[in-house]
Amino acid sequence: MDTKQDKVPAPRLPLAMSIEYRKSYGRQNTKGTLKNISLSGAFLETETLELATNDKVVIEFIVSDRRRKMACTIVWKNQKGCGVQFQPFNKRDTQIVDDLMYFVQNNREFRKNLLEDIFKQAA
Numbered sequence: 001m002d003t004k005q006d007k008v009p010a011p012r013l014p015l016a017m018s019i020e021y022r023k024s025y026g027r028q029n030t031k032g033t034l035k036n037i038s039l040s041g042a043f044l045e046t047e048t049l050e051l052a053t054n055d056k057v058v059i060e061f062i063v064s065d066r067r068r069k070m071a072c073t074i075v076w077k078n079q080k081g082c083g084v085q086f087q088p089f090n091k092r093d094t095q096i097v098d099d100l101m102y103f104v105q106n107n108r109e110f111r112k113n114l115l116e117d118i119f120k121q122a123a
Helices: 091-122
Strands: 013-023 030-037 041-045 056-063 066-077 081-086
Touching (some): 013 091, 030 091, 041 056, 066 091
Antiparallel strands (some): 013 030, 013 056, 030 041, 041 081, 066 081
């Protein structure tokens, strides 16, 4: 049963991560940038016009020296890029996305705390 709640996207974290991807049946990698990410998908900024809704792509993540290729489906597209939905094959696929989100969030919290400390010392 499709409900409105089923279509609500997962919370996203902003980031700017360079990645390489290719169509699932393609041979040549293309460069792109993940601009936000959630456990269910991401926004892929890309200049290529060759992608369309429902195309299958493979994104390669590199997190802490770990490489992982993740199958994705393009769910929407505009002139700046496309929304991709992750199609995890196993728990390692989900884990690398979770680890990346944890790293991004902790990095952001560290910078926020550092700025707060600087402002307190300057006051």
